[in-house]
Amino acid sequence: MTKSADQEDASPSSSFPMYVFEGPALVAIRTRTNDQPKYVDTRLPVWTWYDGGLAMTIDWAALQFSSELMAISKSFMAYVLEKYAPRTAQMFANSLQALSKTKIANSLLWDKSLLLIILEELKKSRHDLVGFRRFYRWAIDRGIQGFDLDTYLIIKDTKSARVDPYARIFLSQSGLELDEEIRLLRRIGRELSSNAWDELQFNIVLHLGFELAPRAIQFHSLDITDFEFVESADHEKYYTLWLPMAKKVGQRRPERRPRKITTRLGEKISRHVAEIQQRFGHDCEALFVSRRGKRLSVNEIGLGLKRELLEAGIEKPNQVSMLLRHHLGQGLADQGTPADMIAELLGHNSTVAARAYVTATPNIARIKEKALGKSPSYQRIMRSLLTGKVVQRRDTVPERAIRGVIDTQYIGDIGACALPVHTHCPYNPVYACYTCKKFHPFVDGRHEQVKEALQREAQRFIDMAEQAGDLIQNRPLAQHQTTILAVSATIERCRQHSEGPSDDV
Structure with a gap:
């Protein structure tokens, strides 16, 4: 993917050989669905990739890097796009943008005292510091000259003002109160006209959010083929949704795990699937779509779900799908569900968040x-x-x-x-x-x-x-x-x- 232009000793003005980016023209990225681009064109001045129906970019012309640091950064981003999830790749792109605005962007001969000043700037954002640290480690692992282990140890020892992502679970209850849950169930159970297709679709989104609490990206990734049902000999129907996991490390495509859903929700989805196929044909893959038959983006799903919660009389700032996830997780913990089972049901990589819910159970008791x-x-x-x-x-x-x-x-x-x-x-x-x-x-x-x-x-x-x-x-x-x-x-x-x-x- 990359190479050094010359392996001989460089001149005093350039103490190491010039680095050149020789990446592939197209870098394969991780995709969640079949209807999004699977490659990034590295020949363009702006690299673009997609996730959740949203475009993510890095504009190389806007970065104030020296030519050599630019080549190294492109090589790093090509590696990141191939290895990490699209949103993680955007985090690394943002960290490079932050680095390009510092005084070390135009040279690889980084003075230690200047580096310490820059680290103080970067650590204000945990993502910027983590991205820079990973970038530097990647360069060391590949033996790129200008990057040394002593400097990396300085970067590694720098800590950001990190806030525990689960602190709000430990410190406060962010689920639904009993009266809010009652209003939500009334909203889910209300009768809707068969002509109100948009309302019917987001009623299903709300109902599914209450039962399984998927993230917005999981709603977005659901395909019609992820829904299935079986009928017993006595004509009883049992419904299953193969829910795509959103945050499983190291997977090229999201793993799907079976989740049982109620008969009432299953019947709603059955009618919804029939309506989609009638409107847009059997080539339509997505379970939740726009009026044009295009897969709903995470933003569209978030706005629609927020509207449903507001109509149910539930208004909590900056919480939509996460509100329902906290409510489900806390409800499971209050019933004595083990942390590993909560983590499995919510699709977490570890039991850290689940332990936060379990720890919060005395807070629930205090509210009661x-x-x-x-x-x-x-x-x-x-x-x-x-x-x-x-x-x-x-x-x-x-x-x-x-x-x-x-x-x-x-x-x-x-x-x-x-x-x-x-x-x-x-x-x-x-x-x-x-x-x-x-x-x-x-x-x-x-x-x-x-x-x-x-x-x-x-x-x-x-x-x-x-x-x-x-x-x-x-x-x-x-x-x-x-x-x-x-x-x-x-x-x-x-x-x-x-x-x-x-x-x-």
């Missing part, structure tokens, strides 16, 4: 606690089924005070026990107290401290159970969640008691 704690009906239930009346610490003899250990932390001053002083309770103190009628919580007791300790301990149970693959039917975790709810209800009762007359008597 807050809602339940303010519910009058729930308060009446808690008063009748859980603890005794709220009391003042000063009115209790010290012998009746309850103390215990949670999460290796000693906790006292939470309440009093109504059992006779010298009676041995068969249950674990503190853990069992908040669901016991003999427990009289102190109005100013350390209940928040108890809840925090229980949540930490529950999270440790989640981590250990996830590692052992035994998160389903985890009784200790379920007991902790029940106790946490009871503690939260007690906190609310104590707050109401301190604010006004108590009805606990």
